[in-house]
Amino acid sequence: MTRVGFVGVGAIGLPMAKHLVTAGFEVVAFDASPARLDEAAAAGMLPATSAGETAKDADAVLVMVATPQQLHEAVLGDGGVAEGIAAGTCCVIMSTVGVDGVHAVADALAERGIGVLDVPVTGGVARAETGTLTLLAGGDLDLLARHTNLLTPMGRIVLCGPAVGDGQAVKLVNQLLCSVHLAAAAEALAFAEALGLDPDTVLEIVKDGAAGSWMLSDRGPRMLAEDPPVRSAVDIFVKDATLVAQAAGVAGFDAPLLTAAASRFRAAAAAGLGRADDSRVITTYRAAGPGPGTGRAGADDAASNLENDR
Template sequence: MKHVAFIGVGAIGLPMAKHLVAAGLDVTAFDVSPTRLDEAAAAGMRTATSPEEAATDADVVVVMVATPQQLHHAVLGPQGVAAGIAPGACCVVMSTVGIDAVRAIDQALGERDVAVLDVPVTGGVAGAEAGTLTLLAGGEPATLARCTQVLAPMGRLAVCGPAVGDGQAVKLVNQLLCSVHLAAAGEALAFARALGLDPAAVLEIIGGGAAGSWMLSDRGPRMLAEDPPVRSAVDIFVKDSGLVAQAAEAADFDAALLDVAASRFWAASAAGLGRADDSRVITTYLGDTLASLDGTPAADPVHTAGPSKESGR
């Protein structure tokens, strides 16, 4: 039986790890939140006091944190994964952190004879709970084959390429579309209200037609709710749209629609909505927030999103 260390058992990480337990794998969890660790223990996992402790004797270490900075700290920082993981083991980065961040981890762990896979996910909390996430895998085929037993219980494996970073690259394309679709959904429903229409009725009429989108159908009802539960935070899209923008700049690509969408997430974060559900981006179109569109958030969103909450998309 494989021993799996799972670093980051948050809104998406915890249900992912639960599927590994259900598949009969031996799972040791670590999270900075004591509450999350209690939930992991209740689900049949062992718990650790540090990533280093969790990684000790693990065949596979899964890392599911929120940001590039958190990834670096969890793996290469004091009491990080690198201090405990054994040569010959595999580290699977399942966070959305961008190409450069995951390649830096690959280089550092490669010097310790640890293989790395780049497997960001899409499908959100609902997909994590149902075990239907799409796993965007980049890395050597032989390493991927070694880790299939661990990955398969969490969802559908989509092979993106043989290099670490290929999964992140495909995820950035995904996040460009998600960012634009989410902002467009908010703009459309706010436009309906500005025209004197009932946004809920408009959503029902157009949601299933040619103008519909997954984001409109999923986020639309939450946009119209007064206080929706947080399934994916605004600051996650600040972070992700920022990663897309960085990659576009490096590729000398003009992502004009992404820039417009990103300005809305920055505005919502600047208005103090960074930890709110990302459907609150609609408020930047409604005049219900004092946020400006000057691109200056109230706080650094990549640090306020929390260490174990991945985005819901």
């Protein structure tokens, strides 16, 4: 039986690891949360006391943590993967950590003779549970080919490029779109409420039309729920939007829609909702109230500007 280490069995990592168990892999799991480790053990995994322990005698180690800092600590910190992994073993980084974040870890592991695949995922908890994630793969093609059977139980592999960092770069484009679509969905539903409409009815009307989006269909019902379960936290989008903004800055690229969306995620986090479901970003629109250029005068000014632009 192939032995696999899995670091980070959180909301997305746990169902991913479960699919590996179902596929016949022996999975040794570690997470900073004892409750998550208990869930992993109940699902047939062997709990480890550290990230490094998951790597001992493993044929590969998968890392699914939240931030670049957590990745560095999980792999290169005290008790990290690098302390237990053998030369010639592959480390698959499945976290969204940005190009610089994955390069820093990959370079350090390469000095130890450890290959790295850069495979961030997209699809959220829903697709992690069904094993239909999109795996954005970057890295050596031969190394990827040797680990295809490890990755396919979790979803569909899409080749982003032959270099470590290519998967992260494509994921940043993905997260720009996700950030904007999520904020737009919240703004639209809050706008429906402000117009005195039933937002549930509006959601049903628009979600499958030209204005629909996956984010609207997936997050919309949770935006309108009183206390939705946490499927993806606001803090994740604060982190991802920050990574996108940093990459845009390096590239000299102006991303005004991303900037506007990121401000909403930061506002939600500042309001104490960082660990709440990311659908709670809608509260920043509900709480905003009339701002500059709103109301009847603002509407008249906007109409006048439109006339002047024709």
